[in-house]
Amino acid sequence: MTLAVTGATGHLGGLVIDHLLDRGTPAAEVVALVRDPAKASDLAARGVDVRGFDYDRPDPSALTGVDSMLLVSGTAVGQRLPQHTAVVDAAVEAGVGRLVYTSAPRADASINPVAPDHKATEEYLGASGLPHVILRNGWYHENFLADLDAAAHTGQVLTAAGDGRVASASRSDLAEAAAVVLAGEETGRTYTLTGDVAWSFEDLAGDFSAVLEREVTAVQVAPEEKSAALAGAGLDSGLIGFLVAVDDAIAAGELADRTGELAALIGHPTAPIAETLRSRA
Numbered sequence: 491m492t493l494a495v496t497g498a499t500g501h502l503g504g505l506v507i508d509h510l511l512d513r514g515t516p517a518a519e520v521v522a523l524v525r526d527p528a529k530a531s532d533l534a535a536r537g538v539d540v541r542g543f544d545y546d547r548p549d550p551s552a553l554t555g556v557d558s559m560l561l562v563s564g565t566a567v568g569q570r571l572p573q574h575t576a577v578v579d580a581a582v583e584a585g586v587g588r589l590v591y592t593s594a595p596r597a598d599a600s601i602n603p604v605a606p607d608h609k610a611t612e613e614y615l616g617a618s619g620l621p622h623v624i625l626r627n628g629w630y631h632e633n634f635l636a637d638l639d640a641a642a643h644t645g646q647v648l649t650a651a652g653d654g655r656v657a658s659a660s661r662s663d664l665a666e667a668a669a670v671v672l673a674g675e676e677t678g679r680t681y682t683l684t685g686d687v688a689w690s691f692e693d694l695a696g697d698f699s700a701v702l703e704r705e706v707t708a709v710q711v712a713p714e715e716k717s718a719a720l721a722g723a724g725l726d727s728g729l730i731g732f733l734v735a736v737d738d739a740i741a742a743g744e745l746a747d748r749t750g751e752l753a754a755l756i757g758h759p760t761a762p763i764a765e766t767l768r769s770r771a
């Protein structure tokens with residue numbers, strides 16, 4: 491079985507390869523598909539087959555011999571859908587047997603700003619005829635490290651998400667699940683992968699307090715106040731709009747689902763967010 495992972499020089503893709511190797515897939519059966527092979531010398535040194543692969547012009551010949559591939563969703567806002575559809579087309583042309591795609595929670599019916607690209611990619615994949623599995627990855631614990639850094643200075647965590655909760659998970663747990671699914675044979679399934687715990691922002695402030703060894707409080711603000719605070723911290727307007735829209739989705743309960751599917755796939759409880767926060771401190 492030859493297993494390919496896109497975005498292998500990124501955080502998630504790199505961890506997927508680590509988990510594949512740790513779980514016993516021989517390095518010679520792992521293909522790292524990377525935008526810039528010069529960044530992948532460590533993967534090559536571990537015996538992984540590194541191949542150039544750009545979502546903007548995906549070459550089907552880079553997928554020769556691949557039985558199963560993981561498409562890690564891209565980062566280019568506004569370009570993701572054409573990139574993803576081009577990758578799916580390349581996989582079909584190359585005769586890849588199966589594709590696993592990293593999507594987002596409730597991608598088909600969500601106010602989360604990331605949802606439309608994921609919904610459209612899921613639909614394109616469904617219409618492609620390519621056997622596939624969708625991994626609707628929950629929010630990363632790591633997304634809250636910037637709030638931890640800010641809280642170290644302000645003693646506050648600002649949220650416009652009201653009483654919304656977040657069942658986030660570590661990138662490593664989500665990557666392990668992707669490795670399990672990629673190395674398996676299942677098709678035609680959509681997983682919603684969440685942490686075991688849905689925490690509130692008061693809970694998060696408590697974790698911040700413990701890690702920072704200073705009192706941190708959660709402060710509920712209106713979206714406009716959060717925007718103003720983020721602008722004051724120097725964030726650009728696109729990112730501010732994104733972060734406030736995510737708070738809206740959290741307030742609506744969209745990131746609070748706890749499905750248990752992640753723990754079941756990886757065979758152990760999901761790591762709590764406090765563990766990720768401690769690793770940063």
Ligand SMILES: NC(=O)c1ccc[n+]([C@@H]2O[C@H](COP(=O)([O-])OP(=O)(O)OC[C@H]3O[C@@H](n4cnc5c(N)ncnc54)[C@H](OP(=O)(O)O)[C@@H]3O)[C@@H](O)[C@H]2O)c1
Nearest residue numbers: 497499500501502503525544545546563564565628629630
């Ligand atoms: N669930 C969540 O909370 C959450 C949070 C953030 C992002 N995401 C999504 O999950 C994905 C993986 O997250 P991550 O933390 O691993 O992000 P990341 O570290 O930024 O990795 C993204 C990877 O995509 C690759 N990539 C981007 N554009 C490409 C292109 N045109 N052609 C080929 N490769 C390209 C990057 O290549 P280079 O290494 O060359 O840059 C990188 O390896 C993200 O891309 C995003 O879609 C989810």
